[in-house]
Amino acid sequence: MQIIRTRSEMHSFSALHAGKIGFVPTMGYLHAGHISLVERARAEQSVVVVSIFVNPAQFNDPKDLEKYPVDLDRDFAMLEKAGVDAVFCPARSEVYPNGVPALRMSYDEVMNRLCGAGRPGHFEGVLLVVHNLFMWVRPQRAYFGLKDYQQYLLIKRMATDLELGVEAVGCPLVREADGLAMSSRNVRLTAAGRVAALAISKALFAAAELWRKGETAAAVQAALNSLLTPLQVEYALICDADSLATVLPGAPRPARVVIAVAAFVDGVRLIDNVLLT
């Protein structure tokens, strides 16, 4: 497994494997969710590149950036075992040699909803870094977990709208045995927080079940709110899965909905969702 630190090395590698690269961009501190993306990439492309870069441009809270867990040796071992061909882990100065650019890439409507409402500038930072990672890695396909559903939606649109020649593939959210959505942030939970956090997936599963049974948006929303009462909720919403617009009481049921939650447990921001199609 090749470890690549600079943009120019990355360019040489991608030129050599043009048209064959499956790419998994990550911020490191990997878990089984990431490895499932690597496995999908391996099944579909002959060369697999994973990037590890904790992107300062997407952290609206500097404390969250500071606390983001890092363990490169452990990540490298996991990726080597998973059969990855190259890991691109550039320094910040390599990605942003002149600091974070002032260029903002935005989808005003989709971006300001859900996570975008509480994290101003977050998705602009995500789109910027993913765009540039695509330029360096030049993948055929790139794989994203549907846990970050809004992120996936925005990246997929950007890849199409900016003619990046990359197919963004959304892959199923991976959960712990008890239902908690896997996240690099879970390691920051206390034992009690770890138990409390289960309320998120439980509330989502219950809401999804009610929705499938044909309950109204208002009824599902009420159940969701009630089940999440013990937590500090940032949002808990039933949304059209394409526009992310909230499904209003009495409005027609969209063909595809996503029920999405962001909540704080032990001061750790956790997100989760269920996609109903």
Add this chain to the structure above:
Amino acid sequence: MQIIRTRSEMHSFSALHAGKIGFVPTMGYLHAGHISLVERARAEQSVVVVSIFVNPAQFNDPKDLEKYPVDLDRDFAMLEKAGVDAVFCPARSEVYPNGVPALRMSYDEVMNRLCGAGRPGHFEGVLLVVHNLFMWVRPQRAYFGLKDYQQYLLIKRMATDLELGVEAVGCPLVREADGLAMSSRNVRLTAAGRVAALAISKALFAAAELWRKGETAAAVQAALNSLLTPLQVEYALICDADSLATVLPGAPRPARVVIAVAAFVDGVRLIDNVLLT
């Protein structure tokens, strides 16, 4: 000279000539200013591609779009004579198969000044189409007239910040013998308007002369305003050539300034500038 109408043909052409392409994006109705860009491209790159596309995304005024002059046969003849290898002139449905995307690429500070202040959405539309033209044409270098100085500045920053691998080259503004900056829009001027429009370049030359002599920003601004009195002026400003911030009275003189004017003559919007370094 090859005439290319589709993105896929353009891709094939650029793959064949990778690393050798000089690119001149235009909206057609060419004049000597465009041809000077083509000549520069020919001198520096072995393959020259010109695009002709009247980009609806950058017209904030639908009437202006409607009135934009078109004469493809004349353009083709000029480009053939100038030794262009390929002309890319896609239909709107080829460039925007799903309509103009909602993605906005913006530099809030630089973009909202000068032309950006009066034409909301204009530069966002320019950056979008130039980004995507770069993706299809894959040039080594792209050539832009300094008449659209703000546009050049924004494109150059985008090409760097988004790692497009394209060097944006700014080329001198080309003038008619009497000083009027060449523009595809000049054809819409009446005979009287054509004469009245000369006030723009005259005012700029006089202001530049005063600035070079060391006059204060306030004095140069006053002269500029006075010389432009007969016209309907949108802006006439002395700006820092990098940030486009207006040079305020009493502030230190920047190393590089641009004096820029936008004015309406016969209802036709004309722009011009002088760059002082």
